[in-house]
Amino acid sequence: MTYTTLLTEEQGAVGLIRLNRPAVLNALNDTLMDELGHALTAFEQQAEIRVIVLTGSDKAFAAGADIAAMRDLSFMQAYQTDFITRNWETLKRIRKPVLAAVAGFALGGGCELAMMCDVIYAADNAKFGQPEVKLGVLPGAGGTQRLPRAVGKAKAMDLCFTGRMLTAQEAEQAGLVARLFPAAELLPETLKIAQQMAAYPLQTLMMIKESIQRAYELPLQEGLLYERRLFQACFATHDQKEGMSAFLEKRPAQFKHE
Numbered sequence: 001m002t003y004t005t006l007l008t009e010e011q012g013a014v015g016l017i018r019l020n021r022p023a024v025l026n027a028l029n030d031t032l033m034d035e036l037g038h039a040l041t042a043f044e045q046q047a048e049i050r051v052i053v054l055t056g057s058d059k060a061f062a063a064g065a066d067i068a069a070m071r072d073l074s075f076m077q078a079y080q081t082d083f084i085t086r087n088w089e090t091l092k093r094i095r096k097p098v099l100a101a102v103a104g105f106a107l108g109g110g111c112e113l114a115m116m117c118d119v120i121y122a123a124d125n126a127k128f129g130q131p132e133v134k135l136g137v138l139p140g141a142g143g144t145q146r147l148p149r150a151v152g153k154a155k156a157m158d159l160c161f162t163g164r165m166l167t168a169q170e171a172e173q174a175g176l177v178a179r180l181f182p183a184a185e186l187l188p189e190t191l192k193i194a195q196q197m198a199a200y201p202l203q204t205l206m207m208i209k210e211s212i213q214r215a216y217e218l219p220l221q222e223g224l225l226y227e228r229r230l231f232q233a234c235f236a237t238h239d240q241k242e243g244m245s246a247f248l249e250k251r252p253a254q255f256k257h258e
């Protein structure tokens, strides 16, 4: 499928999606979000793909939702059409790991999109922020919910009240970003990490994702029980026998993702 706002490619078991609206710093409009949902779903359904990487350009991951497309909306249009909610939800339904590789601006909806991914790797020029207050709105795609969970209440309030940008270094220290790389190395390093993950059993990666996601939703005892049941389920897989046998036999594991 050819997209107008994205570039996609496959590198072995890794599916790479690049946001590609350079003239507007990858501002997120309806077409882009529709295409992103389509590309994510296609990789989700493709058995050979086990990890997905989402990135932008050197200058911007995404500078937010497209302000030109939003400005003239009435409340009734936004409400009745469920303004851009429908095509933002696809990412939440993806069960394979999705890694964000963020260089440059990740603002507003761009920051929220990165936070919807499972891990954020960032370039040292990355800038994160929720500047919606400057536009007379509040973050609308999870910024007030995911940001405090990632960086704590104090920084989240500070960022959302002032609209200031968090540097890459600050974002890493605050726990929003997992690892930082020099800008030129961001994508190669993220792809290397993705390949490393993709060599592990897909079903185990998916279970890890499901279980960590529940750490945000469930009381501790329920989360621990959920984790325990998934752990026990691993003993029904070929790859658990293979992984443990390979360790004991001092040889590399040959996982079959089953």
Ligand code: DAK
Pocket (backbone or CB within 6 Å): 023, 024, 025, 027, 028, 063, 064, 065, 066, 067, 068, 083, 084, 085, 088, 105, 107, 108, 109, 110, 112, 131, 132, 135, 139, 140, 141
């Ligand atoms: N929308 C539309 N165009 C944008 C844009 C955006 N968010 N950001 C940048 N552009 C355009 C600029 O208008 C400019 O276009 P031309 O003038 O060349 O035609 C071009 O990209 C280059 O931008 P600049 O000339 O401004 O570049 P600078 O390097 O000087 O500045 C900047 C970069 C990122 C600091 C600046 O462009 C900026 O402040 N951009 C706006 C950032 C922002 O306010 N983002 C938040 C938008 S509100 C929801 C889902 C999502 C959302 C809400 C609800 N639901 C699921 C319900 C999200 C809302 C938002 O994200």
